[in-house]
Amino acid sequence: KEIKITQSDFVPELTFSEDEIETSIAEETRTIIVNSNAIWRATCDANWINLWNTIGSNGASNLKFTVRANNIATRVAAIKVTLEDYNITKEIQITQFVPKLELSKTEISVSAAEETHSLTIDTNMSWTATCEADWITLSPTSGPEGVHTLNIAIKANTLTMDRAAIIKINNSKYNITKEIKVSQVKFVPEINLSTSSISADVSEETKSIDITSNISWKATSDADWIT
Numbered sequence: 123k124e125i126k127i128t129q130s131d132f133v134p135e136l137t138f139s140e141d142e143i144e145t146s147i148a149e150e151t152r153t154i155i156v157n158s159n160a161i162w163r164a165t166c167d168a169n170w171i172n173l174w175n176t177i178g179s180n181g182a183s184n185l186k187f188t189v190r191a192n193n194i195a196t197r198v199a200a201i202k203v204t205l206e207d208y209n210i211t212k213e214i215q216i217t218q219f220v221p222k223l224e225l226s227k228t229e230i231s232v233s234a235a236e237e238t239h240s241l242t243i244d245t246n247m248s249w250t251a252t253c254e255a256d257w258i259t260l261s262p263t264s265g266p267e268g269v270h271t272l273n274i275a276i277k278a279n280t281l282t283m284d285r286a287a288i289i290k291i292n293n294s295k296y297n298i299t300k301e302i303k304v305s306q307v308k309f310v311p312e313i314n315l316s317t318s319s320i321s322a323d324v325s326e327e328t329k330s331i332d333i334t335s336n337i338s339w340k341a342t343s344d345a346d347w348i349t
Contacts, residue, residue: 134208135159138185144217149191154214156183160205168199171216189218196220196246221296222246228302234309236278241302243270247293255287258304276306283308311337 139155156162156178164176164185174186187201200213226242243249243265250264257277262270272291279285289302316332333339343349 134205134210136162136203136205136210136212138203138212138214141213142215142217144219145189147191147193147218147220149189151186151188154185154187154201156185156203157181158183158205160207162203162205164201164203166199166201168197168216170197170218171199171201173201185214187216189216192218193220196222219246219296221293221298223249223291223293223298223300225291225300225302228300229305230274230302231305232276232307234279234307237276239274239276241272241274243272243291244268245270245293247296247298249291249293251289251291253287253289253304255285255304257285257306258287258289260289274302274304276304279306279309281309282311313337313339 135158137157139157143152143154145152151174156164158178159180161180162178162183164173164178166173166187170190170192172188172190174188175184178185185201185203196217196219198215198217200215202211202213204211222245224244226244230239230241232239246267248264248266249270251260251272252263253260257279259275259277261273261275274289284305284307286303286305289304290299291302292299312335314334316334320329320331322329
């Protein structure tokens, strides 16, 4: 009698604890767990990434790397892990993200009248715009990365004092906030007359003057011979 023994083909395996990593702008050392049933080798062409260990064996191994500090621009690189005996390569993407949030203006000064202003937001992040002042309305109040126009509607100031408010543009993930200061002058009531003196002869006569005002007004006379 015979006993038939069948052995399946070897299937190489290569997986990572994570294959997309985002790091800060500071120098940072990270560790990835490489799971494989064969010997692997890691390489990286980016000169801002240093690999601590480049070869691993069967089972779970630690792939440790250091990303150098960066404050210029966002950059992306790939660590390649290869099973050389089986011509299999997989990549781990490393992104060093430099947040960008630029405003075309940081101060707005307006008159007491109702006004609308706008500014440009240039960012590589999502953002939200807020203002605690009830006399300022923002549109839109949020947006994705890119270049956007923020419209700022400012109500008329009816108070006899100057006022100011702060508009905040924020990204909570990276804890970045930029501010725009809005200043509005006080309301100054005015009544101007085209003349302050009228001469009339003895006969009945009708005269007129021009009144220019930014408030409502009422005219009175103590003399019973003037209407």
